[in-house]
Amino acid sequence: MMKVIKVNSFFDGTGYVKKPAEIVIDGASISSVRLSHSKRKTSSLNARFATPAFIDSHIHIAGYSKSIMTVNLTGVTTIEELKRRLKNAPKVSGWVLGRGWESSHLDFIPNKNILDKIFPDTPCSLRSRCGHSLWINSAALNTASITAKTKPPNGGLIEQDEKGDLTGILKENAITLVERVAPSLSESSTFSKAMKVAFKNLVSYGIGAICVVAEPNDVENIRKANPKFPMRILVEEKPSKILSLDEFDFDGVKLYKDGALGNSGALMSRPYAGTKNFGIEVISDSELEKELLTSLGRVKIFAVHAIGDLAVETVVRLFARHSEEAQKKKTILRVEHFQTASIITIRRAGRFNIIASVQPIQQYGDVEAAKQRLKTRARLMYRLRSMLDAGVKLAFGTDAPVEPPDTWRNIQAALDIGKEGVYADESISLLEAMKGYTSSAALASNFPALGRIKKGASATIALYDEDPFEYVLKGKDLKELRPVSVIVEGETLL
DSSP, X not given: OEEEEEEEEEEOSSOEEOSOEEEEEETTEEEEEESSOOOOOSSEEEEEEEEEOEEEEEEOHHHHHHHHHSEEOTTOOSHHHHHHHHHTOOEETTEEEEEEEOGGGOSSOOOHHHHXXXXXXXXXXXXXXXXXXXXXXXXXXXXXXXXXXXXXXXXXXXXXXTTSOEEEEEEEGGXXXXXXXXXXXXXXXXXXXXXXXXXXXXXXXXXXXXXXEEOGGGHHHHHHHOXXXXXXXXXXXXXXXXXXXXXXXXXXXXXXXBOOGGGTOSOOSSOOTTSSOOOOBSXXXXXXXXXXXXXXXXXXXXXEEEOSHHHHHHHHHHHHHHHHHHXXXXXXXXXXXXXXXXXXXXXXXXHTTOEEEEOTTHHHHHHHHIIIIIGGGGGGBOOHHHHHHTTOOEEEXXXXXXXXXXXXXXXXXXXXXXXXXXXXXOOOOHHHHHHHHTHHHHHHTTOTTSSOOSTTSBOOXXXXXXXXXXXXXXXXXXXXXXXXXXXXXXXXOO
């Protein structure tokens, strides 16, 4: 059935059109866009503003769903608040599971002894906000058979104090030692329900497509939860292990070069303030290059997580060396996060068509860690303005569950960079930010029909009662904007 959307203004994925328009939808596609309002009586929707529904270019939808099922520790600063949140925590197969604590926000140092007092006999496993650290108690250590003599996997760290005693903190690949014995939320009877809630939340934020980062064993559940929702799946596994499979049914792969700022695991060119720690190298340069060469022409997207300036520089140099071959073989090269970088690295990324998959929303949660651990080097973080000026394409995402998939808070963050006085003034315009969520995101995630409002494009559109461009002109905050309707491939989901 044909639908007609009448709006006062719209963003078409590349520019702002401040004129009344009719967007005509026929089936799953846009059949025409007219800069006027007719008197036609065809089924119509009226709104003040329209935009292509946003594409979250980096989201862990399974992880986000699992976070709905566990204790939320976001915002915890004291032991008393920690105890309050954990007091009535539901058990999953005899374990207490949670997520969201941020070490730079705590007024105490996380240690297994704190959790032992709350849960002396029950295994307790708490993921950090960034997801790159795990805080566990003695019961969990015992269940996982982890001792002071346990050797961590390559790219992992089992933290010990100055006496050699375990602290209960595991970082990066060492987390797998607990994951293999802890209950799998993916197999829980409530997981499918949580995933349906997660997809509903995405639509409420105006999201109409996603680029999912997922572990291989979660992919089937993700597809079953919402088989019609436009998505691309980047599997977190080495290509050399999975490309030999008879049925390689993923859009791309995502590997980790380093850790995160939140666990002091981001790989830096100089040590963190007051320490000898440079961060954690999760994969060597030679191994990463081998995996890239294995992937070219065989996957649509090759993405590498890089947060520290040394990690970003290393990945960009690698991508630059192989960019010509990647373009010939039609493999998209993406740096996930691109969080800390020199201007030389940024310009190199621009010259070689390397995409930066960025999450400006994370600047709010990172600010304390940036001040404490990087000092003045924090000014090398979130350099969106410099990236755009160098010709780097930006693709916006939230990295949920690290942050909620809140699109307008993410956009507001891009407009705010530098206002807190810690980061440099690297703010960008609303139009540039919205490109990052639409046309540029479509390019980065291989969605050729999405991210635009034009004839022939997918009818994947979000409608609003407020015009965000007028909001900005009036000095209003964008964080509270929510769509009144979301259409995905012609089907109204909200």
